[in-house]
Amino acid sequence: MGFWDNEHCEYCKGLIVEKIVDLPRKVGQKYILIKNVPAGICKGCGTRYYTANVLKNIEMIIKGRRKAERKIPMVVYSL
Numbered sequence: 920m921g922f923w924d925n926e927h928c929e930y931c932k933g934l935i936v937e938k939i940v941d942l943p944r945k946v947g948q949k950y951i952l953i954k955n956v957p958a959g960i961c962k963g964c965g966t967r968y969y970t971a972n973v974l975k976n977i978e979m980i981i982k983g984r985r986k987a988e989r990k991i992p993m994v995v996y997s998l
């Protein structure tokens with residue numbers, strides 16, 4: 920039983936399935952990439968959902984309480 924079993928999207932009522940994703944986040948002027956994030960993804964519209972616990976972990980990473988695994992250069996474009 921996964922966390923998202925029998926959960927449905929609040930926008931399109933589609934089925935939500937759990938997937939491990941990479942999550943890019945903008946922190947101040949920098950972008951960070953958080954890998955291996957468990958997310959619930961709507962099969963209908965692709966909206967991502969995160970559990971409270973996952974959000975808490977993301978928050979901790981963003982606040983710099985965890986050391987980065989590695990740093991990679993990121994290319995940024997503006998329109």
Ligand SMILES: [Zn+2]
Pocket residue numbers: 928929930931932933961962963964965966
């Ligand atoms: Zn949806």
